[in-house]
Structure formats: C-alpha cells, structure tokens
C-alpha cells in the first residue's frame with residue numbers, strides 16, 4: 001500500500017514536469033501532491049481518536065464523530081445547585097461550581113483526561129476549552145469573573161511532566177471569554193506523591209498549607225475562577241480556594257473538565 005503511494009507520488013511529479021502548461025495546471029498539481037503527501041503521512045502515522053482509539057477520518061480532529069456525539073455533558077451550567085457546587089457546601093463559599101463532563105472509569109472522558117495528562121495531547125484541552133467556553137459565555141458574563149486560575153502543579157512535578165495539564169484548557173477559556181489567565185498568583189509549595197495513603201487529620205493539615213498565594217492590593221475583591229481537570233473529593237480545589245480567600249474580599253468559583261463520583 002505504502003509502496004503504491006510512493007510510486008504514485010513520483011509518477012505525479014514526473015507527470016507534472018512533462019505536462020504542466022499553465023499556472024492553473026501548476027496549482028492543480030501542487031494541490032494533488034499536497035493531498036497525496038497528507039494521505040501518505042496519514043498512512044505512516046495514523047491519527048487515532050483520543051477518546052476511543054479508532055482511526056480518525058480526514059475531516060475529524062482529536063476525537064471521532066461518535067465520541068463527540070457521546071460525550072457525557074453534565075449541563076451543570078444550567079443548574080446552580082449541581083453535583084460540583086454541592087461538594088463545597090458548608091466548607092467554603094463559592095459563587096459558581098461547574099464541571100463540563102461526567103468521568104466514568106474506562107469511558108471516553110477517562111481516555112481524554114489520560115491522554116491530556118500523561119501523553120502530552122495538550123490539544124485536547126484546547127478542544128474542550130473552546131467547546132465549554134461557548135456553553136458558558138452567557139453565564140460567565142453574569143458572574144463577572146476577573147481571572148482564570150489553573151490548579152498549580154509543584155515545580156518539581158511541572159518539570160517532570162513538562163506542562164500543566166489544564167493550561168491549554170484555561171487558555172482556550174481565557175481567549176474565548178476574554179478573561180485574564182493567571183498562572184503566577186497561586187503556588188503549590190508542598191510536593192506530594194499521593195494523598196490517598198495519608199490519614200484524615202494529616203490531609204486536613206496539609207490542605208491548609210499546600211498552596212501559597214502572592215497578591216497585591218490590586219487583587220482585592222477579585223472573582224477568581226479556579227480550574228482543575230477532575231473533581232473527586234474536592235480537597236485540592238478547596239485548599240486552593242482557601243489560599244485565594246486570604247485575599248481581602250476575594251470571591252471564588254470552581255470549574256473542572258470532569259466530575260467524578262468516586
């Protein structure tokens with residue numbers, strides 16, 4: 001198959017040199033060569049759906065049409081008292097809490113998050129951010145958000161991974177909604193491999209000191225939209241919010257790509 005493409009490609013080039021008579025011919029041949037090269041690249045490096053690993057068709061980007069159709073959207077933005085906002089009831093005051101998708105084990109969303117977080121498929125964040133910004137446009141305008149803040153990684157983790165998995169998602173939200181994206185105000189100051197093995201009391205103590213905030217008077221009264229990939233217990237987002245709430249008159253909203261029950 002590949003050999004056929006290569007042979008055809010060279011035949012086309014030879015054909016072009018002998019037959020092309022006009023500028024229009026030149027353009028047509030260049031277009032055909034471009035198309036053949038793309039087919040050849042697709043054949044050598046097939047693009048797979050980041051949701052189900054099916055081969056992507058030429059007009060499909062990032063995820064296939066079926067996964068796009070089956071994305072489990074929560075529609076949290078249409079109901080104020082939703083699962084995500086309820087996680088913070090009685091813990092911290094939040095203005096708005098929303099998640100874009102439901103996270104199911106072995107599902108499309110788990111694959112998307114895995115590819116985004118560990119496989120350097122940062123374009124997934126851009127794709128989802130563009131999509132969600134469109135859904136949120138009206139509601140975000142009502143809440144007058146001042147800044148979008150991604151949950152920060154510790155510097156050591158950032159160096160290991162090379163990127164924060166929510167950065168492209170935040171940037172897409174920021175560009176579409178016209179809200180400043182701030183990656184410097186909040187810092188993760190404690191590096192922890194995992195929090196799951198620590199006992200409840202240790203987790204409580206850690207929660208209050210894991211993040212640090214640096215601010216000036218210009219940040220007083222701002223409404224911060226905290227963004228993370230998946231919300232499970234909500235402990236990390238709560239810790240971030242507590243740090244940001246040290247800023248006088250600050251308001252907090254929470255947004256995640258996915259919502260998980262467990």
Ligand SMILES: [Zn+2]
Pocket residue numbers: 049050051052053054063064065066067068
């Ligand atoms: Zn798919």
